[in-house]
Amino acid sequence: MQDMTYTRRETLVIGAGGIALLAVTPAMASAVEEAVAAFTGGAAVTDGGVEITAPEIAENGNVVPIEVSAPGAEEIMVLATGNPSPPVCSVSFGPGSASQRLSTRIRLARTQDVLAMARMSDGSFVQATRAVKVTIGGCGG
Amino acid sequence: MADVKPRVKIPSSASAGEAFTVKTLISHPMESGLRKDADGNAIPRRIINRFTCEFNGANVLDMELHGAVSANPYIEFEAQIDAAGEFTFTWYDDDGSVYTTTNAIDLA
Amino acid sequence: MTFRAKKVAVLAVATSFAFGNTAVAEPDLDAVLVINDELEMVTMVDPPAHLEGALDKVISGWHFRDAATRKLETDDFENPAFIHVEQGLTAWETVEGSEGESCASCHGSIEESMKGLRAVLPKVTADGELWSMENYINDCRENRMGAEPWGWNTGPMRDMTAAIALQSRGMPVNVAIDGPAQPYWEQGKELYYKRHGLLDLSCASCHEENNGNYIRADHLSQGQINGFPVYRLKQSNMISLHNRFFGCVRDTRAESYERGGPEFRALELYVASRGNGLSVEAPSVRN
Numbered sequence: 012m013q014d015m016t017y018t019r020r021e022t023l024v025i026g027a028g029g030i031a032l033l034a035v036t037p038a039m040a041s042a043v044e045e046a047v048a049a050f051t052g053g054a055a056v057t058d059g060g061v062e063i064t065a066p067e068i069a070e071n072g073n074v075v076p077i078e079v080s081a082p083g084a085e086e087i088m089v090l091a092t093g094n095p096s097p098p099v100c101s102v103s104f105g106p107g108s109a110s111q112r113l114s115t116r117i118r119l120a121r122t123q124d125v126l127a128m129a130r131m132s133d134g135s136f137v138q139a140t141r142a143v144k145v146t147i148g149g150c151g152g
Numbered sequence: 153m154a155d156v157k158p159r160v161k162i163p164s165s166a167s168a169g170e171a172f173t174v175k176t177l178i179s180h181p182m183e184s185g186l187r188k189d190a191d192g193n194a195i196p197r198r199i200i201n202r203f204t205c206e207f208n209g210a211n212v213l214d215m216e217l218h219g220a221v222s223a224n225p226y227i228e229f230e231a232q233i234d235a236a237g238e239f240t241f242t243w244y245d246d247d248g249s250v251y252t253t254t255n256a257i258d259l260a
Numbered sequence: 261m262t263f264r265a266k267k268v269a270v271l272a273v274a275t276s277f278a279f280g281n282t283a284v285a286e287p288d289l290d291a292v293l294v295i296n297d298e299l300e301m302v303t304m305v306d307p308p309a310h311l312e313g314a315l316d317k318v319i320s321g322w323h324f325r326d327a328a329t330r331k332l333e334t335d336d337f338e339n340p341a342f343i344h345v346e347q348g349l350t351a352w353e354t355v356e357g358s359e360g361e362s363c364a365s366c367h368g369s370i371e372e373s374m375k376g377l378r379a380v381l382p383k384v385t386a387d388g389e390l391w392s393m394e395n396y397i398n399d400c401r402e403n404r405m406g407a408e409p410w411g412w413n414t415g416p417m418r419d420m421t422a423a424i425a426l427q428s429r430g431m432p433v434n435v436a437i438d439g440p441a442q443p444y445w446e447q448g449k450e451l452y453y454k455r456h457g458l459l460d461l462s463c464a465s466c467h468e469e470n471n472g473n474y475i476r477a478d479h480l481s482q483g484q485i486n487g488f489p490v491y492r493l494k495q496s497n498m499i500s501l502h503n504r505f506f507g508c509v510r511d512t513r514a515e516s517y518e519r520g521g522p523e524f525r526a527l528e529l530y531v532a533s534r535g536n537g538l539s540v541e542a543p544s545v546r547n
Binding site: 073074075091094095096097098099100101102103104105106107108109110112113114115116117118119 | 170171172184186205206207210211212213214215216217218219220221222223225226227228229230231232233
Binding site: 066068069070071073074075076146147149150151152 | 326
């Protein structure tokens, strides 16, 4: 299997330059807006009704366990708003699902907000965000 | 890719309407397309872009994945059944490969 | 300067300042490692006599990782190392080489024949050489199977060592350091305390004197090796012990030793002996 190391240099490049490390660049903001517009079709979104479980501080941004839950949702979309490419996943729930809950592991390029947005069965949209701090590790030992 | 191998964990039986946890893991590099190799050339994207779970042909879960999902994608959710039958889990690879595994379950 | 709770408390305050008002819980010495809800691991023991008080407690690296990383090791399904264990188990049954043999055709069941092996390696052979598990594997491949040896740090080798190590999981590390092993152990001890590289660091500088302290945003562990090979989140892959040693020495800005060479095998024996009594935790998960 290919070595999956993201070197520090690559991470800095991904992070749009050292000085602007914590800034959301216009390109990222528009990528988030585009993904939201594609999901909602421009409909209004209200806060609440979605729960995101994630560590406050992630020891390694390469593998961050998250869980999203939105009771009554038909589909949930997850965006990493500070990633160079924000889309993470979107999941739709069929009749065989017992809840509208999903756990997975994601990559976060740096400290940022994770956004989860849900399309409910009545066609409305709800959202929540969760801040996750990503530390720059030492040697891992 | 020879070393792509799906793993699934579900109970051997469940009561009708009872929620149970489904855990899945597949070995896959999830190459995001954003990295460069040592010579500075972009490494092409190759990810699992879709995962589906069906029970007796009906949709349980349909997931679209992007490059921000970690290598060896782990997906956990809850399902329920109203009859004995078979779960089908399918992973779709950017390279066109499709990986499928099935698990039978009894009604308790 | 071994691990002390007070020091960590001070550091936690410093970290709160840097990162906001978040409590930092590592190393969490109250956490208990139970795998698959049934196998309770020994992750903290009194130090062996030969350490002469250098550590107050011998602590598995598991305690030094954060709660999310620690949890990954508690369930074999969630532990991504088991992808590699499965590949190792497949290789165990696979016939390779000119003699038409697999591992299984001589050794039979891996569960029975390999049980306990990881806990006592490396050890001295009848010919007086110190061998790691990788040496035994390649000896079988070359001399019994007529197959090409695997590179020390290659995927198939890491998968096989993970599958074999798993058969000793939960058993106490118990390497011999006396008799024919003693000169190797002395060599390893000398390496452990020898300063290397432009940064002038020994293994002890970080892992004996500063375990529990931060190195950037990470906790330094005691550098115990009872969990190797490990699944490391950074690489999303298995990491062999000698590759970890290689990385540590390189990070001191020294020319590192060869993976599988005599220096790292001696160091492996010495570092293993510092963790005598800890449960074999392989394949573990680290960040």
